[in-house]
Amino acid sequence: MNPAASFRNISALARFIDESQDAEETYLLLTRGVCAHSQWDLSSIQVLDPEAGLAIPVVRHDPFNKSDLSNFPGWDARYSPVGRVLEEGEPLILEDAAAQDEFPGFREDAQRRSYHTTVMIPLEVRDAQRRQMVYSVASRQIIGVDETDLSFLQCVAELVTIAVRKMRKLEEQQKQAARMRAILENMTASLTKTLDTEAAGTLAAGLSSLFPAGWLAVDLTSGRGLFDPEVPPPVALASARRVPEDLISAAISARGLASGTVMDLTVAGSTIRAEVSPLQIDGSHVGALFFFRTEPLSDHERIAAQAGRLALSSFILRSFIEFKSRRVTARRLLSRLFSGDWRDREEMLDEAHRLDFDLQAPLRLVVLRLPGGSVDDGTHSFILRSAQSVFGASVSCLLDGDLMLLLDDRAGEAVRQQGLFLSRIRSLLPEGTALVMSEKVEVFEDLPKARETCANTLEVAQSMQASGWVTPVNVGEFPALMASAEMVKVEAYLGSVLPEVLNGTGRKAQVAAETIETFLKTGRRYQEAADALGIHVSTLRYRLEQLSDQHGLDFDDSDKCFELDLAIRLRRLRDSYEP
Incomplete structure (x- = not known):
């Protein structure tokens, strides 16, 4: 093939391939177009399935043999040139595939379908199952393959790679647009249920379309958990209305954390890894959302999760607003009652x-x-x-x-x-x-x-x-x-029972207080009290007589002594917590 003809054929093939709408159609147009614009009679695309150990033709243009590929399992990859082409990453030329001995399975196919010279070129793209691909052409005659012919085929392979990548990018964009529409629809559907506090079950199902599998929300305003019972989280939950203390603590500790923080969550003695995001309303921490998964969220999953958090916060908002409104009323009422x-x-x-x-x-x-x-x-x-x-x-x-x-x-x-x-x-x-x-x-x-x-x-x-x-x-x-006790009455009681001398701060008051307290503490036993004070018993008797004469204290009256002992204890207790 002369260079000028090659360029014209490349241009025609490019337009031909550009008409395709998806990768499968591109492969089909490639196999047809190459045969229509070159000296090649047959063309095909094969994949290498490493799990099955087979080289499998997935697209074939053979006007002389209309066999159905869906019933053909493929060749043993050990006896096919596909593995070598992919391993070396270079084109392979078989001058006569029907006469070579290196690939017996391939030889038998060439003999059965009557083709000879074959060229195989690795493609840089993979199929939908992520399997490597090889593009091949064959002639029903033995022909020479020069640099121009090989460059033409490699250029065609590059065109296919560019076209397929473009289509897959377009397909991904279409999928992303579909995901975004689904996110918007699911968020809208979820938001319509957020004002109904009895719709927690249907809301949970709606949120599952936005959240990844295995999620749990804790609403601190009500103490409830929210999850999809069809896909329950991997933690022990008796019911949504009774959340374990461990989860409540984790939800509280989420305050101030960045969304998506990964933490170890311990519930009922079992530890599980979770991604946690705090839930806030008007700057107030009202709960937390947990995702139980090991791999990070994708960009679209994160966008969907953000939409779900909005719906979830809106659901909590009703009880939160009700609480704040009732709190204002309660404060006004209790302030009046206490005043x-x-x-x-x-x-x-x-x-x-x-x-x-x-x-x-x-x-x-x-x-x-x-x-x-x-x-x-x-x-x-x-x-x-x-x-x-x-x-x-x-x-x-x-x-x-x-x-x-x-x-x-x-x-x-x-x-x-x-x-x-x-x-x-x-x-x-x-x-x-x-x-x-x-x-x-x-x-x-x-x-x-x-x-x-x-x-x-x-x-x-x-x-x-x-x-x-x-x-x-x-x-x-x-x-x-x-x-x-009412402090006014306590002070009045102390004033009526305790002698004036005990209210002083001087040495005389200290001695009087020490003497009375020790005497009463020892059960009014003179010798024991004197020993505790480190004085002679006659000195103790003298002090008690002076206190009795000067302040009217009767140390022989059991009832009066009990009142005096109680008053001293009350005064000491009062002094212990007065600022």
Whole structure:
């Protein structure tokens, strides 16, 4: 073939190949076009299937033999030239394929179909199964193949490579466009369900079309989990409404993390790797989204995941807005109750009813003293919903750095449920958080007193570094008594029982206090008290007589001595936590 004719044929083939719409059609047009614009009679494309160990013809143009390739399994790759061509990456010329002995399988095919001179050229593209490909031409005669002929065939192979790559790029763009349309449609469908809090099941199915397999969302505002039951996450979940503490802790710890952060998640003693992204609404941390997979998300999967997070945040938004609205009402109501502003009693009762709360029921007040005096909205919402789940009707707000929970205790079960409530919220609470529950409050007018008692008890607990539920068990009976007592009455009691001399700061007051305390502590035994003070018993008797004469103290009256001992203990306790 002369060079001029080769160029004309290349141009014709380029237009011919450009008419193709996909890779398969390109291969078909290539095999036909080469035979139409050159001296070659037959043309084919073969793939090497390494798993099957076969060289398989996938496209063939043979006007003299119309055999169906779908029924032909291929040749043993060990006896086919395809493997060598792909291994060496260079064209192979067989002067007479029907007479050579190196590739017996190929020889038999050449003899059966009557072709001789053959040229095989490796293609740089692969088929849809990622198998390597070889392009071949054959003549029914023995012909010479010069540099021009070989260059022509290599140029055709390059044209095919360019065309196929272009088509695959176009196909990928079309797939991407289809994916984007699907993402938009799925996100739109999911968003239509986000305003219906009862549609969690259908929303989860919609989100599964946006998220990769194995996902789980934790909503801190409600304490619920959201996942597709058809494709459940690989963690132990009894139900979506009861999320394990480990997952709640992981969702809380996701605050401030970058989306897509990979972490080790431990649930029920098992550790699994997960990709976590925080969920936020108006700057508030309201939950986390977990993907359980080892490989990173592709660009399209990440775009779909972002769309899914938007739908998920919108679903949480309703309960979040409801919580914030009710919190404002609760703060206004509790502020009035604690301040004693009961001028419009009916208005307060109506406001409580709007919060689904009955102020005329027996009540209990729970106060949480939080280190730092603040709590984010997601955590606050979870604590309130946990209280409602454990105790029943509850309202809550943050006042003066303390988290207030007002409980309806008409069932009388609040004290018994303390442990369960703390177990539900413990993972959210900062270390050192103390809680206290008031005595039952029969009428809401007694709430200011209940709040004062709780505040005093928490002050005592804080000074003793107590955390968790604060009771007489962990702060002592006397501190609890002191905290629950009205300070005005306590001061009046101390003033009426303690002698004036004990209020001084001089040496005389110290000696008097030491003498009285030691005498009472030893059970009013003179010798034992004198030994404890390091003085003679006669000196002790003299001191006690002076105190009796000057301050009217009767050390022989058991009841008076008990009152005096109690007053001294109360004063010491008061002094221990006064700033």
